[in-house]
Amino acid sequence: MTYMTFENGADFQEELVVIDDPAAGLSGVIAIHSTTLGPAAGGCRVWHYDGTADLARDAVRLARGMSYKNALAGLPLGGGKAVLRRPPGEFDRVALFHAFGEAVARLNGRYVTAEDVGTSVADMKLVRERTRHAAGLDALPGRAGGDPSPWTALGVFEAMQAAVGMRFGRGLRGMTVAVQGVGNVGAALCRLLHAEGARLIVADTDARRVARLVEELGAESCGVDEIAVAPAQVFAPCALGGVLNDRTIPLLQAKLICGAANNQLATDEDGAALMRRGITYAPDYVVNAGGIINVSAEYLGETGEQVRTRVGLIAARLISVLREAEDSGSPTNRVADALAARIIADALPGAGTSAAAARAVAPPVRPPLVFAPATG
Numbered sequence: 285m286t287y288m289t290f291e292n293g294a295d296f297q298e299e300l301v302v303i304d305d306p307a308a309g310l311s312g313v314i315a316i317h318s319t320t321l322g323p324a325a326g327g328c329r330v331w332h333y334d335g336t337a338d339l340a341r342d343a344v345r346l347a348r349g350m351s352y353k354n355a356l357a358g359l360p361l362g363g364g365k366a367v368l369r370r371p372p373g374e375f376d377r378v379a380l381f382h383a384f385g386e387a388v389a390r391l392n393g394r395y396v397t398a399e400d401v402g403t404s405v406a407d408m409k410l411v412r413e414r415t416r417h418a419a420g421l422d423a424l425p426g427r428a429g430g431d432p433s434p435w436t437a438l439g440v441f442e443a444m445q446a447a448v449g450m451r452f453g454r455g456l457r458g459m460t461v462a463v464q465g466v467g468n469v470g471a472a473l474c475r476l477l478h479a480e481g482a483r484l485i486v487a488d489t490d491a492r493r494v495a496r497l498v499e500e501l502g503a504e505s506c507g508v509d510e511i512a513v514a515p516a517q518v519f520a521p522c523a524l525g526g527v528l529n530d531r532t533i534p535l536l537q538a539k540l541i542c543g544a545a546n547n548q549l550a551t552d553e554d555g556a557a558l559m560r561r562g563i564t565y566a567p568d569y570v571v572n573a574g575g576i577i578n579v580s581a582e583y584l585g586e587t588g589e590q591v592r593t594r595v596g597l598i599a600a601r602l603i604s605v606l607r608e609a610e611d612s613g614s615p616t617n618r619v620a621d622a623l624a625a626r627i628i629a630d631a632l633p634g635a636g637t638s639a640a641a642a643r644a645v646a647p648p649v650r651p652p653l654v655f656a657p658a659t660g
C-alpha cells in the first residue's frame with residue numbers, strides 16, 4: 285500500500301494524510317483539522333471527484349466543520365474527515381474498506397471515522413475489522429450507538445422550539461414549518477413537530493416518502509423546487525447542502541431557518557445576506573449535533589442517558605449564539621464559528637494567550653507541500 289502524509293499551508297490546522305492503494309481501489313485523503321480537544325472525529329465520505337485538489341479541499345473544509353461542531357457540542361473530540369474517491373462502476377467494498385481501515389489504524393487513534401455520504405453501517409463494520417477507531421455501528425447492550433438520526437431530529441426539534449420562542453414569542457402549536465427532505469432525520473422531525481401541533485409542508489424527491497407523511501400526519505406536499513420558498517414561518521432544510529444561496533435567499537418567506545442538513549449556506553457570506561433580510565439562521569452544525577453526540581458516545585462507551593443530556597444542551601447553546609449575534613450585530617454563522625474557535629483556543633497549550641487564540645482561528649503557515657512516506 286502506498287501511504288503518504290503531507291502538510292501544506294492551506295486552510296487546515298494539523299495534517300492532511302493522502303491514502304492511496306490502487307489494488308484495493310482506495311484513493312483519497314484523511315484531513316485532521318484539530319486534535320486539541322481529543323481524537324479528530326468525523327465521517328468517511330465516498331463521492332465522485334474530478335481532481336485531487338477538489339477532493340482535498342472538501343475534506344479540509346468538512347474537517348474544520350467537524351472541529352467546530354464537536355467543540356460546540358461539548359464533546360471531548362477534535363475534528364477530521366475522510367474523503368475517498370468513489371471507484372467507477374461496481375467495486376469491491378470489502379477490499380476498499382479494509383484498506384481504509386488499515387490507513388485509519390496507522391494514525392493510532394488521532395482520527396476516528398464513522399459513516400457519511402456514500403458509506404453505510406456495513407462499510408463501518410468492515411473498517412472495524414481493521415481498526416477500533418471506527419464508530420457508527422450497532423449499539424451494544426446498555427451502551428449508546430445505532431442509528432443517530434432520531435437524536436439528530438430531537439436536537440433540531442428542541443433547538444427549533446427554543447428559537448421559535450425567541451423569535452416569535454410563542455410555541456410551535458399552529459406554526460407552519462416547511463421541511464425539505466423527509467428521509468431519516470426529516471421524517472422523525474416531522475413526527476415531533478406534528479405531536480407539538482405544528483402544521484407541516486413537506487417535499488422530497490422520493491414521492492413515496494412524501495405520501496407517507498401526508499397520510500400519517502396530514503402534511504401538505506410541495507414541489508422540491510418550491511419548498512425553500514414555501515409560505516411557512518420556519519424552513520427546515522433536511523436534505524442537501526447549499527440550499528441557502530443567492531437564488532433562494534431573496535425569495536425566502538420563512539423568518540427562521542432551522543434544520544439538519546450540513547453546510548446549508550452556499551457561502552459564508554450567505555449568513556450575512558440572511559441577516560440583512562431579517563431572517564434568523566440557526567447554524568446547521570449547532571443544531572444537528574445530535575448525530576455526532578450519539579456516535580461519539582458509542583466510541584467513548586457512554587450510555588443513552590449521557591447522549592440525552594448532551595442533546596438536551598443543544599437548544600440552550602443555539603439561544604446563546606442567537607443572543608450574541610443579536611447583541612453584536614454579526615451573522616449567526618460567524619458567531620458560532622468564533623465561539624467554537626474560542627473553545628478550541630482555550631484548550632490549546634498556553635491558552636489565554638493571544639497566540640493560542642490566533643492559532644485556533646488561523647493555523648500557522650506550514651512549509652509548502654512536503655511529501656513523506658509514512659512509517660509504521
Ligand code: NAI
Pocket residue numbers: 432433434436464465466467468469470487488489490493508522523524525544545546572573574575576
Ligand atoms: P436521508 O438520506 O435519510 O434523507 C435525505 C432525504 O432528502 C431523502 O429522503 C432524499 O430523497 C431527500 N432529497 C434528496 N434531494 C432532495 C431535494 N433536492 N429536495 C428534496 N428532498 C431531497 O438523510 P438523513 O440522514 O435524513 O440526513 C439529512 C441531512 O441531515 C443530510 O444533509 C445529512 O448530512 C444531515 N445530517 C444527518 C445526520 C443524521 O444523524 N442522519 C446528522 C447530521 C446531519
